[in-house]
Amino acid sequence: MKIDAIPFLNSAARKYRRTPFWLKKLAIALLLFLFACGTQNENLSKGKELIKSDKRRKEERAVREFKLAIRQESNNAEAHYLIGFYNSQEFYEPGTTDWEQASITARGKHMFRAYQANSRKYLEILIFETLRDDALDVQNAALEALTLVYERGDKNRLLSQLQKAIKSKDNRDRHDAYSVMAHIGKENSETFVPILVELLKHRRMETRLNAVKALGEIGSEQAISALADVIESGSAKWKRDREKPEVRQLAVEALGKIGGAAVPELVKIVENKGSSLRVDAIRALSTLRDEKAVVPLLDALQEQSRREVIIPFPN
Amino acid sequence: MLRTFAHQNSNLYFQRLALPFFCLALLIATGCDNRYYDEHMKMEVQQLDSDLENRWSTSGVVVLNTTPNGPADKGELKRGELISYVITEYPIQSTRDFNSTLKKAIDKDNNLILHVRGKPPLRLALRKSGDKPGLKVEGKGTVRVKEIQPGTPAANTDIQIGDIIEKIVDERKIYSIGDYKDAIGDVKKGQIVLRTSELIGVKIAAVNALGELGDTRAVEPLVDIFKNSTELSLRKEAAKSLERLVELSALNELFQQFQNAELNQLPADSLPQKQLEAAAILGLLTVDITQNHVTLKEPFGTQFRQRADALHQKINQAQLVTLAAQYSQLETEPEQEIRRACLEIIGILKPRSAIEALVHVLKNTEEIPGIRFQAALALSKIGEPAVEQLIDVFQGGDTSTKDMAASALGDIGGEKARALLIRALENADEPAIQLTLVDAIAKIGDAPSLEALQRQRQRFRKDDTGIRIFLEEVFKNATPEMM
Numbered sequence: 001m002k003i004d005a006i007p008f009l010n011s012a013a014r015k016y017r018r019t020p021f022w023l024k025k026l027a028i029a030l031l032l033f034l035f036a037c038g039t040q041n042e043n044l045s046k047g048k049e050l051i052k053s054d055k056r057r058k059e060e061r062a063v064r065e066f067k068l069a070i071r072q073e074s075n076n077a078e079a080h081y082l083i084g085f086y087n088s089q090e091f092y093e094p095g096t097t098d099w100e101q102a103s104i105t106a107r108g109k110h111m112f113r114a115y116q117a118n119s120r121k122y123l124e125i126l127i128f129e130t131l132r133d134d135a136l137d138v139q140n141a142a143l144e145a146l147t148l149v150y151e152r153g154d155k156n157r158l159l160s161q162l163q164k165a166i167k168s169k170d171n172r173d174r175h176d177a178y179s180v181m182a183h184i185g186k187e188n189s190e191t192f193v194p195i196l197v198e199l200l201k202h203r204r205m206e207t208r209l210n211a212v213k214a215l216g217e218i219g220s221e222q223a224i225s226a227l228a229d230v231i232e233s234g235s236a237k238w239k240r241d242r243e244k245p246e247v248r249q250l251a252v253e254a255l256g257k258i259g260g261a262a263v264p265e266l267v268k269i270v271e272n273k274g275s276s277l278r279v280d281a282i283r284a285l286s287t288l289r290d291e292k293a294v295v296p297l298l299d300a301l302q303e304q305s306r307r308e309v310i311i312p313f314p315n
Numbered sequence: 316m317l318r319t320f321a322h323q324n325s326n327l328y329f330q331r332l333a334l335p336f337f338c339l340a341l342l343i344a345t346g347c348d349n350r351y352y353d354e355h356m357k358m359e360v361q362q363l364d365s366d367l368e369n370r371w372s373t374s375g376v377v378v379l380n381t382t383p384n385g386p387a388d389k390g391e392l393k394r395g396e397l398i399s400y401v402i403t404e405y406p407i408q409s410t411r412d413f414n415s416t417l418k419k420a421i422d423k424d425n426n427l428i429l430h431v432r433g434k435p436p437l438r439l440a441l442r443k444s445g446d447k448p449g450l451k452v453e454g455k456g457t458v459r460v461k462e463i464q465p466g467t468p469a470a471n472t473d474i475q476i477g478d479i480i481e482k483i484v485d486e487r488k489i490y491s492i493g494d495y496k497d498a499i500g501d502v503k504k505g506q507i508v509l510r511t512s513e514l515i516g517v518k519i520a521a522v523n524a525l526g527e528l529g530d531t532r533a534v535e536p537l538v539d540i541f542k543n544s545t546e547l548s549l550r551k552e553a554a555k556s557l558e559r560l561v562e563l564s565a566l567n568e569l570f571q572q573f574q575n576a577e578l579n580q581l582p583a584d585s586l587p588q589k590q591l592e593a594a595a596i597l598g599l600l601t602v603d604i605t606q607n608h609v610t611l612k613e614p615f616g617t618q619f620r621q622r623a624d625a626l627h628q629k630i631n632q633a634q635l636v637t638l639a640a641q642y643s644q645l646e647t648e649p650e651q652e653i654r655r656a657c658l659e660i661i662g663i664l665k666p667r668s669a670i671e672a673l674v675h676v677l678k679n680t681e682e683i684p685g686i687r688f689q690a691a692l693a694l695s696k697i698g699e700p701a702v703e704q705l706i707d708v709f710q711g712g713d714t715s716t717k718d719m720a721a722s723a724l725g726d727i728g729g730e731k732a733r734a735l736l737i738r739a740l741e742n743a744d745e746p747a748i749q750l751t752l753v754d755a756i757a758k759i760g761d762a763p764s765l766e767a768l769q770r771q772r773q774r775f776r777k778d779d780t781g782i783r784i785f786l787e788e789v790f791k792n793a794t795p796e797m798m
Binding site: 234235236237239242245248259260270273274275276277278279282283285286287288289290291293294295297298300301303304305306307308309310311312313 | 349355356361362363364365366367370377386387389390391392393395396397402506507508509510511512513514516517518520521522523524525527528529530532533536540545546612614615618619622
């Protein structure tokens with residue numbers, strides 16, 4: 001529609017065109033500022049100021065502000081996230097409501113609320129920032145939140161982000177992705193095991209390493225044959241087909257964590273005299289304490305010691 | 316004539332074609348799974364895991380199987396042995412022998428051993444291939460050194476001009492199937508010496524794991540290693556594993572309760588508390604105090620509760636006490652970790668028959684104090700039956716012996732021990748002994764002991780010694796009814 005069609009707008013547009021550029025810029029900046037002040041919850045900004053300050057018990061006081069912030073605006077993503085991040089049971093008397101609300105589960109829920117309000121942004125933050133935090137309780141809260149994302153949020157997006165992270169160049173991303181996959185995968189092995197098994201073929205060694213570790217943590221028997229393949233690749237003819245020793249070693253450990261149906265695989269390694277992983281397999285069996293290991297171990301004790309053997313040839 | 320030629324020609328043609336074909340077939344047959352059947356030795360070998368070299372510094376090929384009555388079988392090479400070196404000997408009877416053998420050996424791995432008459436074998440190692448060993452020889456029948464060039468590997472050894480070289484031994488390290496084929500292929504007659512390696516780490520790990528598994532079948536093999544192995548690290552591990560088995564067998568009563576109930580979960584307060592604690596430390600079960608639940612860990616729990624009794628019986632039959640008593644002595648066993656493990660075993664089994672041996676350790680001033688103290692501890696665990704002997708040790712020993720014996724007597728307690736300790740305290744004038752005795756009497760802690768200590772409190776009232784402070788502490792902690 002042409003602007004000329006409406007006389008009022010027409011004159012307004014003309015006036016606007018005549019105003020100098022700097023004034024326009026100022027007006028826009030002013031508008032934006034006012035808009036920001038209006039949306040930026042007062043308590044939220046107070047809380048954030050506190051965090052930046054070096055006041056005593058700043059986190060505890062900030063959390064109080066964040067809580068007020070969501071009382072005003074129950075869907076404020078940032079306030080929810082910050083409660084999840086900074087709240088701690090250390091602030092309160094055990095047994096009180098506040099104390100209960102500072103549990104890892106409750107903090108995870110707050111982080112999940114943040115995700116619900118702005119899923120794209122907070123999924124990134126949870127995976128690539130929150131999990132990196134030094135504090136264990138923050139990491140655990142993030143794990144809780146991501147579990148909720150898996151259960152109630154956009155599962156596929158979460159899975160693709162995790163795969164992106166485990167393939168990342170950055171070691172911390174890979175490690176974080178591993179810990180999330182191991183955590184959620186325990187309850188959802190049928191989804192995670194195939195993804196992780198696929199990752200065993202990834203070109204980056206550290207990615208494969210983390211995938212192996214996650215498979216061990218998940219502990220599903222579905223992963224046994226894939227791990228066995230990794231282990232056996234050590235005596236492959238071509239070097240390019242051989243998995244790196246570190247990864248193979250971890251694969252043995254993973255079998256040990258799976259236990260149960262993995263015991264025969266571990267026994268097979270013990271019986272393979274050309275394997276470099278026999279000691280690792282024996283250690284895994286020792287932790288499992290499964291009596292199926294007794295006979296192969298006794299056999300290993302019967303092996304010949306170091307010696308010289310004379311082979312005569314008929315002339 | 317023409318026909319014969321044609322025939323020969325076709326034969327030659329066939330041979331030319333057959334050789335590459337044969338090689339290809341061999342490559343396919345052996346290459347795919349890295350196995351190789353050695354026609355010469357009549358056995359099949361396999362390439363080792365690539366990582367063995369890096370992690371355990373072991374290389375070579377592993378014997379998969381030997382054909383009955385073949386050379387390998389006759390030489391008693393066993394399945395699973397790792398061949399790491401092929402050693403061949405070349406007698407030297409002429410300059411030509413010497414030169415060709417030297418060249419061949421050095422070309423392959425820069426390493427050989429010269430056997431010189433009247434001298435220990437000399438190892439000759441070149442820094443890099445292409446280097447000259449720096450030796451010239453002459454003679455037929457007996458080959459003598461003619462010249463040694465200065466600055467060469469030969470000049471660094473003990474060899475001298477005029478030495479008679481009898482033979483050259485080539486020890487070739489095997490890294491791959493290719494190396495193996497090479498080394499064996501060079502030997503056409505006579506004999507081959509193969510040096511095998513053992514992954515001692517595997518056996519150590521196996522011994523350790525057998526201790527954890529708590530199976531009866533492991534007892535005898537472990538005792539055998541303990542007594543007979545020449546490998547110290549393995550013996551140490553066997554001693555520790557036996558100790559672990561004894562520890563597990565001592566939990567028999569606890570596991571029997573689970574077995575009798577045919578359950579893996581029982582109320583905590585119905586179980587023998589000391590055994591429960593020990594089992595929890597070993598990680599065999601989980602204790603939930605709030606629920607009063609004890610749950611065995613799987614799969615070990617169910618398996619072990621069924622065989623605990625068998626292990627208990629086996630341990631008591633296996634004459635472990637005699638063995639431990641014997642190897643707890645410094646005269647028999649130079650390795651202190653093994654002596655410690657033996658004393659630990661005695662401490663768990665608490666047999667009267669070991670008292671003599673323990674007293675011997677306790678009195679042995681050559682022994683490490685820690686181990687002597689452990690012997691005293693074991694005696695205190697045996698308890699009442701050891702009192703007489705401990706009293707003897709106390710009366711005859713030097714200060715440190717008295718200290719250990721008194722401490723053990725304090726742990727055991729009882730009238731006899733108490734009487735001796737009180738009497739000794741009243742006559743003691745050495746502060747160190749006084750303190751030991753006060754400590755031991757305080758451990759008994761019954762009315763007569765406290766009475767005796769009260770008297771000492773009067774005696775040391777004005778002293779500013781450790782004893783007074785110690786006595787004050789004792790009476791601070793004592794409850795009124797004990798007074």
